[in-house]
Amino acid sequence: MDESTQEGAVAFDLSELTDFQFGPDWARSQGSSLLTGFTTTSAERSSRRTGGRGDRGDARRKGGRDERVSRGGQRGRSERRMQSRGPRKDEPQRQLPQPAEGLRVEVRPSDPILTIFATEIQRQKRAHSLLDLARVVMAKNDRYDLVFMKQEGGPMLIHSKREDGSCWLTQAEALAYLHQAPWFGELYTAEQVQEEQPKGAFTGIAVCSLGKEVIGPVNWHGYQPALTHLYKTKYSSMPLAAFRAAITVNKDEEAVQKWLAEASVRTVWHPAREGEQDKRLGTAKEVEEDFLEHHFNDIYETVEKVFINGSVPLKNLSPGLAAHMSILSGRHRRFPQILIPNLCHGLARHRMPIYKWNGHHYTGPSRIRSVPEGTVLADRMSSILNWSKENSGKKVDAMFAELSGVPVGTDEESKQAAADAYAPYTADMIWLMEQGFILVTNDNSVWFPKGKVAPAT
Numbered sequence: 001m002d003e004s005t006q007e008g009a010v011a012f013d014l015s016e017l018t019d020f021q022f023g024p025d026w027a028r029s030q031g032s033s034l035l036t037g038f039t040t041t042s043a044e045r046s047s048r049r050t051g052g053r054g055d056r057g058d059a060r061r062k063g064g065r066d067e068r069v070s071r072g073g074q075r076g077r078s079e080r081r082m083q084s085r086g087p088r089k090d091e092p093q094r095q096l097p098q099p100a101e102g103l104r105v106e107v108r109p110s111d112p113i114l115t116i117f118a119t120e121i122q123r124q125k126r127a128h129s130l131l132d133l134a135r136v137v138m139a140k141n142d143r144y145d146l147v148f149m150k151q152e153g154g155p156m157l158i159h160s161k162r163e164d165g166s167c168w169l170t171q172a173e174a175l176a177y178l179h180q181a182p183w184f185g186e187l188y189t190a191e192q193v194q195e196e197q198p199k200g201a202f203t204g205i206a207v208c209s210l211g212k213e214v215i216g217p218v219n220w221h222g223y224q225p226a227l228t229h230l231y232k233t234k235y236s237s238m239p240l241a242a243f244r245a246a247i248t249v250n251k252d253e254e255a256v257q258k259w260l261a262e263a264s265v266r267t268v269w270h271p272a273r274e275g276e277q278d279k280r281l282g283t284a285k286e287v288e289e290d291f292l293e294h295h296f297n298d299i300y301e302t303v304e305k306v307f308i309n310g311s312v313p314l315k316n317l318s319p320g321l322a323a324h325m326s327i328l329s330g331r332h333r334r335f336p337q338i339l340i341p342n343l344c345h346g347l348a349r350h351r352m353p354i355y356k357w358n359g360h361h362y363t364g365p366s367r368i369r370s371v372p373e374g375t376v377l378a379d380r381m382s383s384i385l386n387w388s389k390e391n392s393g394k395k396v397d398a399m400f401a402e403l404s405g406v407p408v409g410t411d412e413e414s415k416q417a418a419a420d421a422y423a424p425y426t427a428d429m430i431w432l433m434e435q436g437f438i439l440v441t442n443d444n445s446v447w448f449p450k451g452k453v454a455p456a457t
Contacts, residue, residue: 097239099327100169100320102154106147107332108342110309113143117363118350125433126442127364130343130354134336137343142311144332144339146325150304157306160299165312173318174300175288179233180315187295188269188287189277197264198222204251205259210235210243214259218249222263229284237315237322357439357449366436368449380428388438389448396444400425 099105109117117133137143148157148167158174160166162183168174178184202217208230215226227247235243269281271290281287310329314322332339340361344354353367371377371385380403387399401407406421408414432438439447 097319097323099323100155100318102151103324104149104151105324105328106149106342107310107328107339108145108147109137109339109346110143110145111346113137114346114350117347118352121352121363122365125365125430125440126444127357127362127439128442130340130347130361130363131337132442133363134332134339134343137339138329138333138336140311141329142309144310144329145307146310146328148306148308148321148324156302156304158300159303159306161301162299164316165308166316167306167308167312167318167321168300169318169320171292171296173236174296175292176232176236177316178288178291179229179284180236183299187272187291188281189272191268191270192265193268194265197260202256202260204249205255206247207250208235208243209246209248214255214262215247216259216263217256225283232284237317237319239319364439365434368439369436370450371437378428380425381432384425384429384432385437385448388446391446392448393445396429396440396446399446 113136117128121128150156155169158168158171160181162181164182166174166177166181168177198216198220200217200220202220204217206215206218206223206227207213208215211234213230213234215230216223227244231240231243266282269287270277271279271281271294273294279290281290308317308321308325310325312325314325317325344361347354347363352363353365354361354363355367356362357368377385383403384399387403391399397408400422401418403425404418404421406418408418429438429440433440436449439449441447
């Protein structure tokens, strides 16, 4: 999937991104902040801090854009111990293999979240720390992509053209995924056929302890095919040795008799292709051979670069790619400042201004700048500028109440009077924000960002 494909993606429904309105607290909807859950802005933290680190490290981190984790043997203990992206109900916790080598891998904000950021920030007119936006991106898996890029001598990527987002490094991995793919039923239909009961002296039944699946007696001639089929259809994302270690044997006679009754029913598959519905495929291997001949190239494409969304289940990825995703997602979630360089590039593509203020990277409706010398402003605009310069860091509500001379009342009549008095200041303040002369952060604090008055231009 290339970047042009990302442009057409459907925007996410983010509860954090709600309407922003100027005015007193009582006139605004609850939870209006773009960054709900972050109660202290970077600007506030910076104004109280004398020697804090902030997000200064992102400017010095020259390797920030390219997360190179394909150098075997150079990964630290923290990466080896890193857990998966977070608890997933649909993914059992399994030990991951080493990340595949020969690939450059980056974590980037997905285009839908960048579109939402750009749209909401321009509409709400507030400035946001890129560090806070990076936290928002990493808060949910579907808000970021991992970009896998083949390096010289590295493996090609076998990527699904379907919406499941699966991606593999070998044809064998892609075939193993076939039986659990969501589109499998579009290509093949299953049929239950009655057969003669297996004959033999069976004293125990093998059971997979992971999902309590019954496999059959270990001395049954169909045991190995049944074991292989279960592994391929449900557990192919885990090492085969670990899967085999999870097999137990139930020697209860009742279990043996129950299996004998069920074993007389076997599943066969028929291609859904027109004119071949009567063709019978009796084993998983026969299905894979048929898929390879008739459908593989329609489902998969071999590429050198691919975007994989962070919400794709690990079981849909080659183990080496899943390890990359697990390690990098965990690292960026713990250290979201690593995402800032790619966040800058993504916002720039959406024509969002990026600037540094108080030692932190910000984006907003405009770059901050000084009022040109000789600029003549209307009285209300001048009063807003002067108030902001003298009261930097105070709230919009306080400014409106002081400049209009109308405090916020408690009864409905007083509230309406305050709203009417504040309204004329709103348009003027928005214009000043769009020019970059004043700055309002996401908690409605007003700042005078440039102390000097520049010469007229």
